[in-house]
Amino acid sequence: MERIKIQTSIFLKNKLILILTLLFFIMSIAYTLLSVFSPYIELNSLPVLSTSLRFTFPTMLFFLFISFEYLIKIKTSHAYEFLKSGKNGLSTYYINGISVLVMILFLYCFMHLAINGAVYFYLSINHVEYLLHIIMNVFLNLFLVPLMSIFLAAVLTFCNKRVSAYVLMIVFSFLTSPVFGIIGTWFDSDANIYIFDLVDFFDFVPPAVSWTPIYAFGFSVLPYRFMQIGVWIFALFAVLIFVLARRGKKSGIISSAICLLVSLGLFLCYIQPVSKIDLSYDPLEGSTADQSYYHKNVVQKEKKAAFVITKYDITFNIGSALSAVATVSLSNERLESYEFTLYHGYIVSKITDVNGNDLRFTQESDYITVYNNSDTPLDKITMYYSGSGQRYFSNVQGISLPGYFPYYPQSGFKEIFDTDIGGFNKYTEKNDFDFNIVVNCPKKVYCNLSDNGHNSFTGKSNAITLVSGFYDSYDWNGVRIIYPYLFETRNFTKDMIISEISGFLQKNPRLGVKKVIVISNVNSNRPYERLAVYHDHMDINWILDLDTMYSDQSVTANKRKLKNYIDTFIHVKELYTQILNQEKANGSTAKESVLLMLDEKMNKLGEEYVIEQSKKFLYDENDTRSALEFLCELE
Template sequence: MLIFLRSKNLSLPYFVLLALTLAYFGFCFNNYLHYRDIFSVTIWLVRTDIFLIVFFIYCGYELAVRMYDNNMAEYLETYEQGLLKAYVAVILCLSTIVALPSIMFFAFILFMYYYNDVQYLPLLIHLMKLSGLYFGLSFLIGIMLGTAMSAKLKTKRLAVYSLTVIFMLLNTTFTEVPFRIPYLLFNSYLTERMLYYIKDFLTVVPRQLGNNYIIDTIYGFPMEPIRWILAMFWVLFPLTLILTECFNRKTKKALIATGCLIVLLGVGLFSVRGSVLLMDMRVDSFPFADPHYYQDRPREDYSGYKAGFMIEEYEMDLTVSNELHAEVAVTIDNHDLDSYDFTLYHGYILKSVRTENGEIPFTREGDYISIGSLYGADRLIFRYYGKSAKFYANRQAITLPGYFAYYPKAGRTNIWDLDRYGYVVNISPNESNYTVHIRSGMEIFCNLAGSDNSFQGKSNGLTLFAGMYDEVAENIYVEPIASPVRRNLPKREYIREAEEILTDLFNRLERPEPEAIIHISDKKFFQVPHNFGLNSNTDDIVIMSDHITATSCNNGPQLAEITMRSILKPKSATSCFRFMDEYLKYLFNRQDESDPLFQSAVDLNLLLKEIGELRFLTEKYSDMNREKYLNMNEQERKAYDTAQKRMHGPNNNVDEKAAKYLFYESPRKEENMRTFFDYFTAESKEDYLELVEKIVREELGHDRS
């Protein structure tokens, strides 16, 4: 310890680091006072982690390498286990050095928890685990790596600091751009996957510097079991490398063999890590996995598919460990068909299908399972395991909504809607009886009645949530920790208010109220993680027979609007989504009359001219694809790019002007509201601009007459 304190190149930076850490705590506390969000503060703390690890690599290396700078290693080897004792002393000294900042971070996080408005035991446990992994083991990894490099690379400082820089960059998002090159240039998904596999194995800071994705409080910071296993690997493996320098040939061989065994064990466990939350730019991450998967496959439309049978009963035996393991028995109502199709998300690996008579053959094609005749059997048992990049189920959290095919559903149904860029809401047409038993270390919240992770009841979808999740009011389940995107917890009065608003709107539209939203205030309410909306336009709200899942419920009008949005079905064009947003704005009377658009009436003749131009451009480039674009000459590309800017750029306000006239200025505005409600809820293939043009021309003709 005295050597460390007397070394100005080590002790001086160390004390400066401690002072800066205290100042940084002050900055983070001020951040909390401004945002009142403990996760925001913790993110700021974690951002410093990799720099602290690099500093401790530097300390570990520079302290241990002094034995080689001054030829002390040769002298120590003349004593029995002299080098070993020296390394033990160095590691103990360094452990003492990292203990102080570790305790400081632990104490500050503990202080922030007790200063926080929400006293919630799962949050406290999560923060204590975070302190241990991010500010305890990670610091220890730093000193072990530094000491190991001094043992193996001796005085080769260029090599040591080059490896340190590479290690630091691999623990940031710096690699996202170079790692995307193989996929973007050569469509090589395998190469990108291998690069990220190596990166993940070398990652000791799960929440990396540069990661700007919002943390869902149900999950918190990534701390799956594999993260702890990797942390222990990066402590034990460097220790083994150090020990190989301290013993003779025979013991050295045994230690090398031990090191190889540790590597094999680490790689083996890492390769079967199961469901891990990945929030980055890779193709198989939470935001991009399913959009990429379905975009690269032929489009199939099963919207009109008839299964020919219904599932009357589900008996589920689920185990949630590093991923979901399931045995699901289904009872069907029609056992005389020649074949049966089921939908099960492709991320789940089907091991077997059997009846009471034994295993039966099946074929698996992506999300679909095909089975032949059941020869009179009416009960099928599916055994499978696997994961979804988005709808995760592991030891840290569970988010399995009832509209997602994480269990077999009757017939063939689409999982992903490319036009709406979102998940298809796969709700069973009938209610089924469910008997569910779940083995998990977490308390699981379900839409069915039950306790001790066993549930039973009738519904058209089974929803399961667990993690930092709780029942905050009767039949209202949410993440109880406030965040910048969620200040207000859902309340039953908000749902009642939304129900009243929707009833009034359907009376105004003179249209029957959908059965699903009648008495929605009596249903259980599950608030889903905010990031559900990150890669999907259809997860905002889903209403099932006995419960609701929604990304937010800040007040009644907001809940009513997202409910109405889920009822409407805009066509595939981006501009149609924009026009639907304008429609909802006027339907819910949210128009901003201070907007410059409201300073004068809409010029209908100019509007018709602009609509004609947009329809011409849309038709002209209707069959455009990547191959055709690449085959264009420079002039054609320029014309196409100009047309795209005209159609989709910020200067295109045709939708705004059309909506303002139709739903605000027109003498037939209520009739227009009804017309477009029918349009958005029908299966019509008509272009919305064609309908706008038709109505405007009719009204112009009526005015002139």
């Protein structure tokens, strides 16, 4: 204890280190408090937590350089010889020095935790799971990440020259900065070299912390992030033990080896597939992953199935990602092959018949073909698959799987992604199916089907939606509204949320939905993904402006381009002219281009007439012509 006091006094007497520490503490706390008391921002717990977590990278760098300077300074002081004179003096000196830094780090974390805790209690959130979420985020991002940098600084003090240590710290700072991610994008686009696995390993900033918060999910405290930082901490600790151990000392070598083995084990766990929210530049897992995938020579197909699915029995297992055992009952038992659509992020490991015999199958992109091995009837098929989606996630922290997303096998081949607008098509079946769903998940799961308890659901519908996370529910006139409770603020209360949704339902009674489920808004879902209506429920990803969202989704995929051009013409005519000129410059003809044909018809028949007739066409569910066919026939 006496030695810790000595080393603490050395820290406090170093004016430069002390002043820098006080300035950093004051700056970060003051900036966080601004998000609490700002008159321009509605007070909400999640944005306040986001402000704290944005200091992850600065805090890591601050403690890296301050720790290095402190541990170097103390070695040159008169206390060093005193500390070194005892048994295991050098080890004791480093243990005590690191202990002082950890106490300072703990104080820093406590201040951020106090601010976020005060907001939590002030807003009367009353959900312990979210309070634990705050604590885990502060612990992971503002304690463990800087703790790793303290260990790194301790290791670097053994460099022979100070300049060498600073070069290594600068390189580390660069590799852990957002700039490295931008360079990763250049490598991928210009040199076709994928380095994002390396980028991710050096990225300690919470994913999506600079984006609009995902209110049903919060910020990632998934196991892989703890494993990532654990790899670094145990590896650095192993090096520190090794250099501090007396030469040839067996206990030091064994302890170092154990730490390295733990680090290796954590690394092997870290690299396992995981369903995560990644809004980085990563072309395979980031914000543009789906757009990039479907643009790179992926041929989407449309083929109507020669069979009908009559029943689904599905068990979903939610861990780091989703794994499922899906049994589908078939109406036509004697086909040679059966075609299904399943999002390509879910990899099928095997398919069996009702007796457990393996069936031959192929999986290409989103399409699965299952072959009947013999002439015997095939009344049931069971698929075993696992994986994740980029935009629609499923992990132990949360689930967001809307009914139109093919995370379970659907009959026939479907073109599920619209590359022109960059979003998923909302395919919904016309017929209802019998569903028997079990979700093995540590959190409560909500579904549009009847809840049997213990995350088990049964019922009839033309689609199933699953959500989990920071959710609450409320019954209004026989309709259950399932929404993220973090939406609530002092000025946007639960009553206002219910009022917005109930007002929309009252204006549209023909929808006849029994549940309204608010799904997570990840990666700026395109307008036509923001609301989807099924036979028994409705998915939305925002609560305000439901009328506009409903209008957007009423237009089918083959008409959507025409609607966008007309909206642009009406509201942003200059942009419309720019797009039109670009289309002409591309050498397209009116018979090939919806835009050029629209412009030709407006010049010939008049703008008001064409727009009026186009709107009738857009919202006529019985008119299945494409936009180009409609315009060509318009007189």
